Amino acid sequence: MAASASAASPRPAARPARGRRGSALGWAIPMAPAAGLLALFFVGPILWCFWAAFTNLALTGASASDPEMVGLANFREMFADGDFYSAAMLTVAFVAGSAIIGQNCLGLILAMLMRSRKAVVRTVVGGIVVSAWVVPEIVAGFMWYAFLADEGTLNSALTAVGLPANEWLYELPLLSVIIANVWRGTAFSMLVYSAALSEVPDDLHEAAAVDGASAVQRLRHITLPLIKRAAMTNLMTITLQTLSVFTLIFVMTGGGPGIKSQTLPLYMYQEAFKFSQLGYGTAVAIVMLTIGAVFSAIYLRLLRNEV
Amino acid sequence: MxxxxxxxxxxxxxxxxxxxxxxxxxxxxxxxxxxxxxxxxxxxxxxxxxxxxxxxxxxLRNFAEVLNPDNLRAFGNSFVLSGGAALLTLLVATPAAYPLSRYNLRFGRPVLYALLFSTGLPITAIMVPVYGMFVQLELVDSVPATTLFLTATGLPFAIWMMKNFMDGVPVSLEEAAWVDGASAWKALVRVVLPLMLPGVTVVFVFTFMTTWGNFFVPFVLLLAPEKQPAAVTIYQFFGQQGEVAYGLLAAYSILYTAPVVALYALVQRTLGGAFAMQGAVKG
Structure with a gap:
């Protein structure tokens, strides 16, 4: 849900004067409904985690209605489970491959290439990339399944030109979901970088070009330093979004074959709902929440001056 | 030279x-x-x-076949969930954002930090505890409870956006309304909200779109087929064992995608600038 945006734009010049101090009722009443909802449905479940993760709560059976405290058993089991480490490593690879490398770099490249191109090109190319982002995640999953399936588009195109077909979703499941997620998420990075680049003055580039700076030098010494903040916020945002991707992988590979593309969200889903171990699933949830919290805290530090 | x-x-x-x-x-x-x-x-x-x-x-046979009563009901459910969550978000986020934007609150900054921090937490992760909680409170299969949950998960970002849009409305206009005898509430509704209508629209559309596209939450919390939204129904087309009717799946996907594409295009055209994302964050 961290679909927040860039810190590229400067602070608005005219901020409203915020001199008033509201009376207690003046702020308590308007904020109460939001606070109540968040307490019940956001903070509540998170706190509930810290109870359930230490129980043997199950979906059905005796430990469903009457769970027992089991101490750290869930965590001990988790850290002894090879599948958990596999899921953790796959999550790291998925985030690094699809967000940090894929979406981030492709988004930056697209934004740079589109800068100072004809408006019609920007509209068309930008529109196509954004449409991949607007499509609901589950539909994106179907489309990529159809593209990469054994009898899918890619294989029929390959055989048409005489190349061997491949069982992409079976042999390269992680790469398949990474590519699908790059396709789906690049628009966000592109939009963030486009906004950031639009604030890099053209004359800086021209002056450097006159002084004989190469394109690479200009990128390194002018563009990148000026969009550093936007890049950091973008990286944090897409990392947080990608950490919790479930639907796309669920549709394309279901985490398989075996556990070869089972990232932490899919692992948690399987343990909690397929194997009925809610307590254990909650322990996995706590690990994911902790990772999310750490990244979120870094993100917050980056944005701190902007609040 | x-x-x-x-x-x-x-x-x-x-x-x-x-x-x-x-x-x-x-x-x-x-x-x-x-x-x-x-x-x-x-x-x-x-x-x-x-x-x-x-x-x-x-x-067009696929489209005709897909538009059967069951699937139409699923679309209706999607509208109820998404529209409900979006409307509720406006009703709750607007008053909550007002003190954050206008008053010099001692805890204003911590609250904003907490909201921003919450936007980063993986909602996927809390689905297991939420399910457990819903079971214990006997809320599984409850459309209102699911709507409230969907509202709550989007609320931190909605309040954050709303506060930033509100910051963009000069306080002097509001003060003029007070001088004329309007209460703070009246000034908010009559003066501030109309001036930040683009922002209000963005928050509404953003919430609607994310809820519409959300598969995991209703998949976990709504089990009765007659209560499930299109996002979940569409998966059953695909997940069923045996022969998948790919033509129907594609037709349903297009119908399911159309509303969000239309909304996005509308907002993009009228408000411009990539969903006004920059505005959403920076006011």
Whole structure:
């Protein structure tokens, strides 16, 4: 849900004067409904985690209605489970491959290439990339399944030109979901970088070009330093979004074959709902929440001056 | 002298690099378009498989077949969930944002930090505890409870956006209304909200779109088929064992995608600037 945006734009010049101090009722009443909802449905479940993760709560059976405290058993089991480490490593690879490398770099490249191109090109190319982002995640999953399936588009195109077909979703499941997620998420990075680049003055580039700076030098010494903040916020945002991707992988590979593309969200889903171990699933949830919290805290530090 | 010589050497190079840029952009655009091909062609093909191929006979039969009462109900459920969550978000986020924007609160900053921090937490992760909680409170299969949960998960970001849009409305206009005897509430509703209508629209549309596209939450919390939204129903087309009717799947996907694309296009056209994202964050 961290679909927040860039810190590229400067602070608005005219901020409203915020001199008033509201009376207690003046702020308590308007904020109460939001606070109540968040307490019940956001903070509540998170706190509930810290109870359930230490129980043997199950979906059905005796430990469903009457769970027992089991101490750290869930965590001990988790850290002894090879599948958990596999899921953790796959999550790291998925985030690094699809967000940090894929979406981030492709988004930056697209934004740079589109800068100072004809408006019609920007509209068309930008529109196509954004449409991949607007499509609901589950539909994106179907489309990529159809593209990469054994009898899918890619294989029929390959055989048409005489190349061997491949069982992409079976042999390269992680790469398949990474590519699908790059396709789906690049628009966000592109939009963030486009906004950031639009604030890099053209004359800086021209002056450097006159002084004989190469394109690479200009990128390194002018563009990148000026969009550093936007890049950091973008990286944090897409990392947080990608950490919790479930639907796309669920549709394309279901985490398989075996556990070869089972990232932490899919692992948690399987343990909690397929194997009925809610307590254990909650322990996995706590690990994911902790990772999310750490990244979120870094993100917050980056944005701190902007609040 | 220098500018002239520079100009003459960079002009051809510039033309080459421009051509290269257009080339790369064209390739990327085509690559991004390719997966869409199957969706459109299969939806018009009564015998669609997984390959992108023009149908032997173009037909709208898939669409007609997909628009059966069960599926229409699923769309209705989607509208109830998404519209409900979006409306509720406005009703709750607007008053909550007001003190954050207008008052000099001692805890104003911590609250904003907490909201921003919450936007980063993975909602996927809390689905297991939420399910457990819903079971214990006997709320599984409750549409209102699911709507409230969907509202709550989007609320931190909604309040954050709303506060920033509100910051963009000069306080002097509101003060003029007070002088004329309007209460703070009246001033908010009559003066501030109309002036930040684009922002209100963005918050509404954003919430609607994310809820509409959300699969995991209703998949976990709504088990009765007659209560499930289109996002979950569509998965059953696909997840069923045996022969998948790919033409129907594609047609349903298009119908399911159309509302969010239309909303996005509308907001984009009227408000401009990539969903006003920058505005959403920076006011």
């Amino acid at each position: 220098a500018p002239v010589s520079v100009g003459s050497t960079t002009a051809p190079r510039r033309a080459v690099s421009a051509a290269a840029a257009y080339g790369v952009l064209a390739v990327v655009a085509v690559l991004f378009l390719v997966p869409f091909g199957w969706l459109f062609l299969a939806s018009l093909n009564a015998e669609a498989g997984l390959t992108t191929e023009p149908p032997a006979e173009f037909t």
